[in-house]
Structure formats: structure tokens, C-alpha cells
Amino acid sequence: MYNILVCDDEKDIVSALKIYLSSGDYQVFEAFNGREALQVLSREDIHLVLLDIMMPGMDGIETLTRLRETSNVPVILLTAKSEDTDKVLGLDVGADDYITKPFNPVEVLARVKSQLRRYLQLGGGKVQPKTLRIGGVELDDGAKTVTVDGEAVSLTPKEYDILRLLMQHPGQVFSPKEIYRAVWEELPLNADNAIAVHIRHIREKIEIDPADPRYLQVVWGKGYKMVPQKGDR
Secondary structure: OEEEEEEOOOHHHHHHHHHHHHOOOEEEEEEOOHHHHHHHHHHOOOOEEEEEOOOOOOOHHHHHHHHOOOOOOOEEEEEOOOOHHHHHHHHHOOOOEEEEOOOOHHHHHHHHHHHHHHHHHOOOOOOOOOEEEEOOEEEEOOOOEEEEOOEEEOOOHHHHHHHHHHHHOOOOOEOHHHHHHHHHOOOOOOHHHHHHHHHHHHHHHHOOOOOOOOOEEEEOOOEEEEOOOOOOO
């Protein structure tokens, strides 16, 4: 069972969402302002947050900004407004999705399921460090650079995103469909061939011998992984 936090200053909305989500076998935690939401998040293992934007005191944007300092838990914003500026602002500070009030219960459940699936597939949790290292491969996500044994290598944007995903989860196997969904953010179409081509190109750039890779290896029938190296932390 997954834990979902619903935060809205309107108690009727919280109650309605609790009814919708309980039918989907979710445990629902309640909060009625931003401070209460952060308190719940600090003591409970929350897998997804439904967060109202317009609340007195600490609004949803400030709450989300503070949350993103420590967690990548999916956040779906609830807003009574339909203006694009509200949606863009929310997405800019780290929201994963938004729902405009009044909302359809079927849509709420569908969006919750979608965000949970993606979060859990990618091993959600704490904010990832800006610099990732596996053996001699170093990825600086702030500068968007990759070096191998101190030498810069040039990756395309998609190659970079694939490598970052795998380096964020060393030893974890990702299927081609999981990689495609995470990087392209859409349903995978012909994922096996597309990912295989990108993996080959990445190997050519980071491996001494691409035919006998040290870092980026295949697990036959399952997918790809970055192999942790001795001395990695």
C-alpha cells in the first residue's frame, strides 16, 4: 500500500480526495496548510503529495520549494485557477504534474498511478548529488559535463540523460522500456532498438573496449546497468 499526503485548506476537498484514493488502495494522510504538510512529510514515508497552491500562510509554492530541498517525492499541484502562469510556476519549482479544480476522480486516480509508477521505477528518494562518479567516469549535472579518467567526452542530450539515469542507480538494471519512458517521458515505441543504439554510442565514448565494457553492461533479457567499481562511495 502506498502513502499519499493530501494538503488543501478546504476540508471538503481533502475529504473527497481521501474517498477517491481509498478506493485505489492508498493510505491517505491529511494536512490543511503547508506547515502541516512538511511536518507529515518529516515523520511519515510518503510516496506522493497532492498539494493545493492557494493556501493561507505557507502556500503550495513555498511548501514545494522547501520540500524539494530534501526529497524527490512526486508532487501533483491542485489549483482553482486555469492560468498557464500558475502551472508554469509550479512546474518550475519542482512539481511533477497539476490538476485544475474542479477535478474528475478518474483523472485524479490516473495521474496518481502514473506518477507513482514512474517514481518507483526510478527508485525515488532523496535528492541526487550534482556530481556522480563510478570508477573513472564522472558526471557533473550542474555543468552538464562528463569526463572519463579526467578527459572530457561529448554526449548528445539523450545519451547524457541515459548515462545520468544509470549512474544515479549503480547496479540497478533498467529495461529498455524503463529507460525510454524515463528519458523521453512518453510511452516507449520500439524501445529495444532505440536504447540499444544509444547504449552502443555511450560505450564508444566511455569504455576503453566497447566490446568488453567495464562500466555499462547488459543483463541479457533484462536490460542495462552501470557497474559499481571498487573504491566507489
